[in-house]
Amino acid sequence: MHGAIDLGGTKIEAALLDENLVPIRRHRIVTPNLDYDDLLAAIGVQINWLREQSSDGELSIGIGVPGIVNKNTGMTLTSNLPTAGHTFRKDISKIAGYDVPLENDCRCFALSEANGGAGENFNKVFGLIVGTGIGGGICNNGVLTAGLNSLPVEVAHIPLPATIVKKYNLPLNSCGCGRTGCYETLVSGPGFSKLAKHMVGVDISVENIVSRANLGDLDMQRVMAVWIELYAHMLDMIQLMNDPDCIILGGGTSLIDGLIPKLSEAMQKIALKNTLGPELLLAKFGDSSGVRGAAMLPLEKLMKNR
Numbered sequence: 001m002h003g004a005i006d007l008g009g010t011k012i013e014a015a016l017l018d019e020n021l022v023p024i025r026r027h028r029i030v031t032p033n034l035d036y037d038d039l040l041a042a043i044g045v046q047i048n049w050l051r052e053q054s055s056d057g058e059l060s061i062g063i064g065v066p067g068i069v070n071k072n073t074g075m076t077l078t079s080n081l082p083t084a085g086h087t088f089r090k091d092i093s094k095i096a097g098y099d100v101p102l103e104n105d106c107r108c109f110a111l112s113e114a115n116g117g118a119g120e121n122f123n124k125v126f127g128l129i130v131g132t133g134i135g136g137g138i139c140n141n142g143v144l145t146a147g148l149n150s151l152p153v154e155v156a157h158i159p160l161p162a163t164i165v166k167k168y169n170l171p172l173n174s175c176g177c178g179r180t181g182c183y184e185t186l187v188s189g190p191g192f193s194k195l196a197k198h199m200v201g202v203d204i205s206v207e208n209i210v211s212r213a214n215l216g217d218l219d220m221q222r223v224m225a226v227w228i229e230l231y232a233h234m235l236d237m238i239q240l241m242n243d244p245d246c247i248i249l250g251g252g253t254s255l256i257d258g259l260i261p262k263l264s265e266a267m268q269k270i271a272l273k274n275t276l277g278p279e280l281l282l283a284k285f286g287d288s289s290g291v292r293g294a295a296m297l298p299l300e301k302l303m304k305n306r
């Protein structure tokens with residue numbers, strides 16, 4: 001049995017997974033997001049719940065968090081949780097009684113998809129989540145790469161391409177990271193809606209943009225085409241910088257019908273000459289990939305990087 005905790009800004013989900021890393025039971029509680037000690041106590045509740053689920057009280061636990069986890073200090077920076085200045089990983093490990101690995105949730109997603117997931121048969125796997133936010137992780141031969149700051153791949157906060165911004169007269173909106181005109185501001189789920197607002201002047205959800213475009217609404221088809229073009233440029237940049245064998249797409253926007261063929265076609269138009277493009281694939285484990293990857297963190301061969 002394996003245990004995993006998915007720590008989010010609004011909920012903390014504990015998941016018990018069987019020997020094949022399939023989630024079999026889940027337990028959700030609200031995240032105390034104002035007080036650090038309350039947050040630690042809530043994680044303690046979930047650790048205890050997981051232990052109660054296993055017959056002998058013994059199971060490994062890994063935790064996925066939406067932020068940057070410094071691999072040396074265990075300090076964790078995340079905009080929605082009161083963890084700044086605390087040695088979060090050490091404090092959680094104290095509660096658990098053993099060293100609990102903590103990792104960024106996008107990197108957990110990449111780890112999951114590279115091992116038994118859509119990226120199983122590839123060497124260099126890039127996992128990319130495009131949902132409320134955007135983030136990625138890279139696995140080489142099933143092992144997460146570890147950098148200086150233990151950053152996920154922060155493609156979200158790279159500036160939009162000037163050529164496309166100029167071509168469609170796109171807005172340079174302020175981003176949650178404190179900068180302006182980042183990819184996340186127009187390519188994330190909320191960014192897609194903002195793009196529609198800018199181009200057509202209506203407040204509309206991603207689901208409705210897509211369904212109206214599919215029904216022949218020309219305005220929404222235009223919005224969709226610009227979003228795909230921006231998204232393809234983001235993928236192209238990932239290719240130019242990382243040259244992965246495949247890019248696995250996850251997050252809410254990955255559910256859009258026909259996304260892969262649209263992105264592949266748009267990528268081919270802008271690809272560097274004489275290069276092979278990475279295979280674009282949808283996540284195999286969908287929403288469960290985060291907890292699946294977190295559950296894999298304590299596995300021995302992966303521990304060396306954390």
Ligand SMILES: [Zn+2]
Binds near residue numbers: 175
């Ligand atoms: Zn940003």
